[in-house]
Amino acid sequence: MIKYTEEPNCKECNISFKTIFKKLTPEQLEFIYNKKNCLNFKKGDVIYEEGNRTNGIYCLYKGIIKIYKTGIEGREQIIKFGKPGDVFGYRSVINREPACTSVKVIDDAVVCFIPTLDLYLLLKENSEFGIELLQIACQELGEANNYLTDIAQKSVRERLAEVLLHLKNDFGINKDGVINIALTREELANIIGTATESAIRLLSEFKSDNIIEVQGRNIKLIDINKLKRISNIF
């Protein structure tokens, strides 16, 4: 964790990503810019860990992170991924509780850190900002509820298909049709909530059914309609 040399400018960031800060006045944006601290993380670094207290929220400028909980026998359950423009770590700050998730870097990341105190100043001063953050929380809540129902009711096969489609939507595909996020088989399994071997077996099945192509950690979606049918989303 070293200080990033090129400080991201909150104003520009706001324009390119439509962050939660979009309702701030120019003065408030300047305030954040002065108060924030920019951090540089390498792949594999842990930004914060479940159970620890944090003293601010994070805004991702660059890279990819995963947010997960550690469950039975240390197995991680991935809750969601973060991409540029996403804020994370606000839950524990708002509820004044220890973090209930850990965050690890998947692709080298640049993260801005905003101290709790300064966040609260803004929340009190600008109610629109609070509504903005409330909207983020409500959106995540909706996703969590969907996810819950899926895990409770769908088969591993259905869930894998669905996760592949979600990853495509969230991270996009490159010119070759490959999803722009490279996960280990274990990580893939930890999103779906299954054993690594099961995820591998199903990937192989999808491959031999010509639904996807696989090159190491690169997954290319060939037949999206089939995936949609398998995943049971209409």
Add this chain to the structure above:
Amino acid sequence: MIKYTEEPNCKECNISFKTIFKKLTPEQLEFIYNKKNCLNFKKGDVIYEEGNRTNGIYCLYKGIIKIYKTGIEGREQIIKFGKPGDVFGYRSVINREPACTSVKVIDDAVVCFIPTLDLYLLLKENSEFGIELLQIACQELGEANNYLTDIAQKSVRERLAEVLLHLKNDFGINKDGVINIALTREELANIIGTATESAIRLLSEFKSDNIIEVQGRNIKLIDINKLKRISNIF
């Protein structure tokens, strides 16, 4: 759905339940009191349904409701229960989306309805109120994440034990040690995310292991430590 005769008074409600309205000024509380609409629901009534647009949020004064999603082949996945003092229905209002859950009455309910417009007036006027609602959302988010990890990683047996403990914490027990919420076996199964038959079988197991006693829909917890051990929470 008929208008309730004894209008709950927001001031008193606030004192007895510590609702999200506790940070409102007396004038704002009076404002809510005048704007709200009080509704009376019978057991089995549906307050709103997934996919529909709602135009306000609800605050439960009396009774019990269940919040659920309808998944594969109409099977309901219960997300959570609501008890007096709880607000619900805010997610779709805040995100200006159709409801992503349905709400049905389990015990005859009295509910106050606050129109979207009036809610937004307060949110803009009083940032503390927004923070309060944000806290509720963040709390639910944390619970959803825990729940997700449990369903993904724990066995049905573990989850049943955990759910019984949660129900005890949320609704309490009466003088005989019976949990103060009466659910059908199917509902119990729909919280855990399992088949009704599986839930029944495990209840019988718990019964013959002297962990619980069952009289119809009344469940009495005998050995809470054993339940804790089974549920794998420390």
Add this chain to the structure above:
DNA sequence: CGCACCGTTGATTAAACTCAACCTATGTGG
């Protein structure tokens, strides 16, 4: 070079679902 980590496949086992039958209580209409 050898260790560590990841990925793959096969065989076996265990958990939970489905299907089916049947029982009980409750309520309804003839």
Add this chain to the structure above:
DNA sequence: CCACATAGGTTGAGTTTAATCAACGGTGCG
């Protein structure tokens, strides 16, 4: 008032799904 329908609850048998255990190949790095 009884017959019947309906909904919820229970148990057994068989099947399916996915987890576990085990072995092994490839790759990269100190």
